[in-house]
Amino acid sequence: xxxxxxxxxxxxxxxxxxxxxxxEADVDAAMREVRMALLEADVNFKTVKEFVARxxxxxxxxxxxxxxTPGQMVVKIVLEELTALMGGSESRLVLSSRTPAVIMxxxxxxxxxxxxxxxxxxxxxxxxxxxxxxxCDVYRPAAIDQLExxxxxxxxxxxxxxGLDAVAIAREGIKDxxxxxxxxxxxxTAGRLHVDEDMMAEAAAIRQAVRPDQVLxxxxxxxxxxxxxxxxxxxxxxxxxxxxxxxxxxxxxGGAALSVRAVTGKPIKFAGVGEKLDALEPFHPExxxxxxxxxxxxxxxxxxxxxxxxxxAASDLxxxxxxxxxxxxxxxxxxxxxxxxxxxxxIISMIPGANRLPKDAEIDExxxxxxxxxxxxxxPAERAKPSRINGSRRERIANGAGVRVxxxxxxxxxxxxxxKMMKQLGAIPGGGKKRRFRGMPGVSGPF
Amino acid sequence: xxxxxxxxxxxxxxxxxGELQGHLNVLLRRGPDLDExxxxxxxxxxxxxDMGVTATTEMTGRLRDTAAREALPDATAxxxxxxxxxxxxxxxPGDDPFTSGPATVLVVGVNGTGKTTSVxxxxxxxxDAGRHVVIGSADTFRAAAIEQLRIWAxxxxxxxxxxxxxxxxxxxxxxxxTEGRARDxxxxxxxTAGRLHTSSDLMxxxxxxxxxxxxxxxHPVRVVLVMDATTGQNGLVQAREFHRALGLDGLVLTKxxxxxxxGIVVAVSRELGVPVVRVGVGEGVxxxxxxxxxxxxxxxxxxxxxxx
Numbered sequence: 001x002x003x004x005x006x007x008x009x010x011x012x013x014x015x016x017x018x019x020x021x022x023x024e025a026d027v028d029a030a031m032r033e034v035r036m037a038l039l040e041a042d043v044n045f046k047t048v049k050e051f052v053a054r055x056x057x058x059x060x061x062x063x064x065x066x067x068x069t070p071g072q073m074v075v076k077i078v079l080e081e082l083t084a085l086m087g088g089s090e091s092r093l094v095l096s097s098r099t100p101a102v103i104m105x106x107x108x109x110x111x112x113x114x115x116x117x118x119x120x121x122x123x124x125x126x127x128x129x130x131x132x133x134x135x136c137d138v139y140r141p142a143a144i145d146q147l148e149x150x151x152x153x154x155x156x157x158x159x160x161x162x163g164l165d166a167v168a169i170a171r172e173g174i175k176d177x178x179x180x181x182x183x184x185x186x187x188x189t190a191g192r193l194h195v196d197e198d199m200m201a202e203a204a205a206i207r208q209a210v211r212p213d214q215v216l217x218x219x220x221x222x223x224x225x226x227x228x229x230x231x232x233x234x235x236x237x238x239x240x241x242x243x244x245x246x247x248x249x250x251x252x253x254g255g256a257a258l259s260v261r262a263v264t265g266k267p268i269k270f271a272g273v274g275e276k277l278d279a280l281e282p283f284h285p286e287x288x289x290x291x292x293x294x295x296x297x298x299x300x301x302x303x304x305x306x307x308x309x310x311x312x313a314a315s316d317l318x319x320x321x322x323x324x325x326x327x328x329x330x331x332x333x334x335x336x337x338x339x340x341x342x343x344x345x346x347i348i349s350m351i352p353g354a355n356r357l358p359k360d361a362e363i364d365e366x367x368x369x370x371x372x373x374x375x376x377x378x379x380p381a382e383r384a385k386p387s388r389i390n391g392s393r394r395e396r397i398a399n400g401a402g403v404r405v406x407x408x409x410x411x412x413x414x415x416x417x418x419x420k421m422m423k424q425l426g427a428i429p430g431g432g433k434k435r436r437f438r439g440m441p442g443v444s445g446p447f
Numbered sequence: 448x449x450x451x452x453x454x455x456x457x458x459x460x461x462x463x464x465g466e467l468q469g470h471l472n473v474l475l476r477r478g479p480d481l482d483e484x485x486x487x488x489x490x491x492x493x494x495x496x497d498m499g500v501t502a503t504t505e506m507t508g509r510l511r512d513t514a515a516r517e518a519l520p521d522a523t524a525x526x527x528x529x530x531x532x533x534x535x536x537x538x539x540p541g542d543d544p545f546t547s548g549p550a551t552v553l554v555v556g557v558n559g560t561g562k563t564t565s566v567x568x569x570x571x572x573x574x575d576a577g578r579h580v581v582i583g584s585a586d587t588f589r590a591a592a593i594e595q596l597r598i599w600a601x602x603x604x605x606x607x608x609x610x611x612x613x614x615x616x617x618x619x620x621x622x623x624x625t626e627g628r629a630r631d632x633x634x635x636x637x638x639t640a641g642r643l644h645t646s647s648d649l650m651x652x653x654x655x656x657x658x659x660x661x662x663x664x665x666h667p668v669r670v671v672l673v674m675d676a677t678t679g680q681n682g683l684v685q686a687r688e689f690h691r692a693l694g695l696d697g698l699v700l701t702k703x704x705x706x707x708x709x710g711i712v713v714a715v716s717r718e719l720g721v722p723v724v725r726v727g728v729g730e731g732v733x734x735x736x737x738x739x740x741x742x743x744x745x746x747x748x749x750x751x752x753x754x755x
Binding site for chain 2: 036039040041042045046108109110111112139140141142143145146147148149150153193194195220221222223224225226227229230247249250251252253255256275
């Protein structure tokens with residue numbers, strides 16, 4: 001993993017402590033680090049040049065000179081400029097009131113169009129729409145089958161227009177949507193290289209035929225410098241209204257997204273963040289700016305927690321805590337809530353500064369599963385009253401969970417500690433659910 | 448085999464010769480002077496080819512020294528030297544896992560790089576060359592991946608082994624190798640599901656697949672990573688993680704027929720010493736070819752390949 005920009009700038013400026021102001025040479029050194037960080041994140045080299053010039057102009061200003069922590073000041077400027085470059089606030093999907101509304105997806109091969117089409121259909125359905133998927137990729141073997149299989153999983157209809165060409169499928173797909181009373185059509189097209197004239201002409205012809213409300217270009221977050229060439233060609237030949245960035249669940253910094261926004265002016269509307277069909281999220285420029293700089297994403301973490309944690313279970317737990325009861329069953333249900341949020345390494349990656357952990361620090365993904373198995377191997381009576389778990393019971397539990405007695409002891413110890421903590425929490429009057437998040441450090445400020 | 452791939456790059460599909468492809472030619476057209484602007488533009492061109500900031504800075508720095516020390520006369524001489532250096536970086540010794548004898552080859556990579564298509568093309572060319580090929584569809588996750596591979600198997604007229612969607616990929620590997628043994632196959636190709644190198648569960652699944660292959664295969668087991676030429680700096684992290692988990696024997700660089708130059712493989716070869724064994728230059732069956740370090744380097748530097 002690359003170091004994050006804050007650390008790098010900190011290293012640059014730490015040599016300067018004690019001095020009051022930044023010299024031109026200091027700013028130059030800082031700008032070299034900014035440039036390096038952006039290039040390593042795959043931001044287009046031209047965009048980097050312009051960007052660095054802009055940041056530099058601001059950084060030599062009076063604010064920084066007087067600032068006690070010039071490093072933080074420069075990071076703040078970089079972050080602001082980066083967010084602005086990505087379009088400031090989030091950009092939503094604009095659909096007209098005509099029925100059906102039409103969304104068309106375009107992009108290079110392997111960028112994830114078909115998966116994105118299914119995810120988008122799923123998202124729109126959650127918003128009360130009734131989507132129809134139209135499979136226009138008549139080239140890649142089994143591409144239409146793929147969309148149909150995804151549609152089946154989601155129970156969303158797919159129009160496949162057997163034997164027709166791509167333009168005709170798109171046109172007939174709209175008719176099919178009207179006949180079936182679907183109010184949104186998502187047209188999935190074949191992946192195509194931006195230098196392939198015939199294929200670009202086909203995409204333009206599909207656009208012409210169905211007059212979509214929105215054309216979205218699907219871009220892989222792992223794309224390098226070539227992203228802007230592809231995007232510029234699609235903008236010119238087909239034209240599009242926005243971008244879906246896919247595969248952001250990996251560790252690619254996604255500088256390509258920034259470059260595409262900077263070069264074509266098209267906003268990023270959605271981000272694909274996982275293999276599951278609900279892993280498509282509205283895009284947040286500020287969070288992306290932090291990601292590009294390697295600064296973690298506390299806001300996403302909190303949203304994920306709020307999404308995942310079952311409100312009923314949480315208030316139930318609160319009531320029990322207030323009365324001073326915390327059993328192994330409660331412990332188990334808490335563990336399950338954490339597991340629902342995803343893999344531990346994902347969660348940790350969202351914590352700012354986590355990339356400073358030693359690279360070899362192994363995250364034991366199995367630990368939670370083992371703990372769960374151990375608690376599940378206990379009888380209800382044991383879970384309610386752990387003090388009765390004696391030596392022979394420990395042995396039985398260890399056998400049941402396929403672990404050593406030592407592991408069972410560890411879990412019981414952890415539980416006792418958690419119980420103690422919970423008792424203290426329970427003693428705080430009004431220790432409500434919302435409070436737990438509001439109190440988290442680093443949420444409101446930019447760093 | 449008709450024309451070499453670097454020649455076909457120029458014709459075939461009508462293509463917009465982007466500003467990029469000619470970037471370094473522009474450098475030359477500007478004049479042969481080795482001024483500050485030349486060096487800056489050279490650096491930009493390498494960055495643009497996805498060589499990465501570390502490799503770019505190192506290489507241009509070294510070239511500047513060489514140019515001064517050996518009194519290289521002009522930009523043309525510098526570019527020729529640069530092409531040689533890049534070719535040297537990617538000229539990594541290693542057997543071709545597909546043609547150097549009987550083998551079981553696992554084809555791995557992140558999502559959307561072209562694994563299934565590459566397996567299909569390799570199966571077809573090996574079968575055409577008279578080898579006994581069996582392919583296994585261990586991508587039991589992606590919708591219709593099995594159907595996609597089945598179509599390629601029909602084209603190549605080779606048997607394909609599959610299990611239901613959602614089945615254990617290691618079981619598919621077992622079945623495929625068993626079938627391969629029964630048919631006396633000398634090339635067993637296994638297509639695996641695309642996975643991000645950051646997903647520890649899926650990487651662990653792949654390690655298990657490899658373990659089963661190692662245990663069951665009558666032939667040496669090779670692992671080939673498929674990487675998309677449009678991949679940026681994350682490509683190095685990808686290669687590193689797959690190499691750490693499985694040990695890589697080769698890279699297949701796909702989608703080199705666009706404007707992307709695939710410079711990230713220079714970084715991969717430098718750091719991991721894994722050779723590029725095939726490049727994908729088009730959609731046709733014959734468009735997956737042997738890798739030519741000199742032609743690759745010439746394309747990055749923007750020179751016309753020798754002899755064209």
